Every structure is written in structure tokens, then in C-alpha cells.
Amino acid sequence: MVVPVSYYLTLSIALFALGVIGVLVRRNVLVIMMCIEMMLNAVNLAFIGFADYFKAVDGQMFVFFVMTVAAAEVAVGLALIVAIFRNRGTVYVDELNILKW
Amino acid sequence: MQMIFFILAGVALVSGGLVVFQRHPLRSALWLIVNFFAVAGIYLLAHAEFIAAIQIIVYAGAIMVLFLFVIMLLNLRQPEEEQRFMHLGQKVGGITLAVFTVLLLVYGVCKVVLPPGKDAPPGLGNTESIAKLLFTDYLLPFEVTSVLLLVAIVGAVVLAKSKLK
Numbered sequence: 001m002v003v004p005v006s007y008y009l010t011l012s013i014a015l016f017a018l019g020v021i022g023v024l025v026r027r028n029v030l031v032i033m034m035c036i037e038m039m040l041n042a043v044n045l046a047f048i049g050f051a052d053y054f055k056a057v058d059g060q061m062f063v064f065f066v067m068t069v070a071a072a073e074v075a076v077g078l079a080l081i082v083a084i085f086r087n088r089g090t091v092y093v094d095e096l097n098i099l100k101w
Numbered sequence: 102m103q104m105i106f107f108i109l110a111g112v113a114l115v116s117g118g119l120v121v122f123q124r125h126p127l128r129s130a131l132w133l134i135v136n137f138f139a140v141a142g143i144y145l146l147a148h149a150e151f152i153a154a155i156q157i158i159v160y161a162g163a164i165m166v167l168f169l170f171v172i173m174l175l176n177l178r179q180p181e182e183e184q185r186f187m188h189l190g191q192k193v194g195g196i197t198l199a200v201f202t203v204l205l206l207v208y209g210v211c212k213v214v215l216p217p218g219k220d221a222p223p224g225l226g227n228t229e230s231i232a233k234l235l236f237t238d239y240l241l242p243f244e245v246t247s248v249l250l251l252v253a254i255v256g257a258v259v260l261a262k263s264k265l266k
Contacts, residue, residue: 003102008143010207010210013203014114017199018114020195022121024192025195026121030171034120037164057230057234058234063152064152067155067159068250069246069249071159071163076253076257076260078257079256082261
């Protein structure tokens with residue numbers, strides 16, 4: 001009894017869409033970064049589903065590298081958020097409009 | 102097997118929805134940990150034991166602790182009651198677009214007919230086969246990854262210093 005690959009893909013699509021909704025709807029930049037993490041996680045799920053289907057370990061290697069990049073991204077992104085909060089005193093994206101012309 | 106998959110998928114979807122629609126970022130972070138654990142269970146079902154372990158250690162352990170630290174460091178007050186209908190058109194448009202994309206992608210996935218997969222040979226997904234591939238075929242990306250992590254460490258320290266000059 002194996003789980004078909006289309007189930008993995010459907011769950012991956014649904015999780016990715018939840019992340020997209022979070023990025024588009026929320027104002028708090030911390031929640032937006034969490035939703036980006038959730039989208040990366042959804043893509044990892046698709047990789048794992050295909051790795052299970054084709055019985056190849058290469059998909060798991062890509063998940064490994066995606067996780068590394070996600071960790072680096074979170075470290076730099078959170079440092080940026082702390083720096084922005086020190087300078088501007090807010091974490092809401094609609095108040096961070098200094099680059100808006 | 103499929104029953105466990107459906108339960109874990111339900112947990113992942115519900116906790117993912119709660120991440121998006123919780124008011125306070127602290128609660129979003131805690132629900133995101135639940136989401137990561139459910140996805141790690143699905144990795145276990147897909148014969149990816151090593152990836153499931155590092156999913157829990159790296160994501161649920163390291164990354165979420167970093168998030169919780171920053172949320173508590175910034176010490177956001179309970180968010181003041183924001184106007185419920187602010188940016189309403191943008192929100193409705195975003196959700197509509199996302200749902201439409203889901204329907205399109207699921208339609209595309211359902212159209213592709215794949216033959217059912219074989220049963221797993223013993224040893225797939227364990228640490229040994231991953232390590233063999235990691236230190237032979239993927240050696241260069243592995244080393245580049247270490248440089249990336251070094252750059253991220255230096256960048257985070259420079260950015261988080263108290264005085265930017």
C-alpha cells in the first residue's frame with residue numbers, strides 16, 4: 001500500500017497556496033517570513049513525493065540543500081528585521097513605505 | 102498507510118491555516134511548529150527517514166527558536182485592534198488568485214496519469230545512501246553550501262550590530 005504521488009503533489013500545492021495567501025494578506029513581516037518558510041516546506045514535500053515515486057535519493061539531496069538555504073535566509077532575514085525595527089520602530093509592511101515613490 | 106497520510110495531511114493543512122489567520126505572531130510560530138512536525142511524519146511515510154530527522158532538528162528546532170527569539174526580542178505589544186476592512190480589496194484579490202491557482206494546478210496534476218509506483222527496495226532513504234551520494238556526486242554543491250552558511254553568519258552579525266555606520 002503506497003501513497004500515490006498525486007496525493008503528495010496535491011498536499012504540496014495546498015500548503016504552497018496557504019503560504020501565498022499569508023504573504024499576500026498579512027501585514028506583519030515576521031508572519032510573512034513564516035509563510036515563506038511554509039512555501040519552501042511545501043516544495044520540499046513535492047521533492048520527497050517524487051523521490052519516493054522514482055525510488056531515487058536525488059530528490060532528498062535537493063531537500064537537504066533547500067533546507068540549508070532556508071536556514072541561511074532566515075538568519076539574514078531576521079537580522080534585517082531587527083535592524084529595520086531599530087531604525088523605524090515598526091514591523092508592519094504597509095508602514096515601511098520609504099522606498100515607495 | 103493512506104489513513105495515516107490523510108490524518109497527517111489534515112493536521113498540516115489545519116495548522117497551516119492557523120499560521121496564516123492567527124492574530125498574534127507568537128501563536129503563528131507555535132502552529133508552524135505543529136505544521137513542521139506533521140510534514141516530518143509524511144516524510145517518514147515516504148521512506149525519507151534522514152530528511153524527517155533533519156526537518157525536526159533544523160526547522161522545528163533551530164529556525165523556529167530563532168523566530169521565537171526575534172518575536173520576544175521585538176516585544177510587540179498585543180496588536181492594536183486594526184480596522185477589519187483595511188486593504189479589503191487586496192485581501193480578497195489575493196485569496197481569489199491563490200484559490201484559482203490551486204484549482205489550476207490540481208487540475209493539471211490530475212490530468213497526468215502515472216503508473217503506480219513499485220514497493221521500495223530496502224535501504225532507500227537511509228543515512229548511508231544519502232551520505233554516499235552527498236560525498237560523491239553532490240560534493241561541489243555541498244562545499245558551496247558551507248560557504249553560503251559562512252556568508253549568512255557574517256551577514257547576520259553585521260546586520261544585527263547595534264550601530265550601523
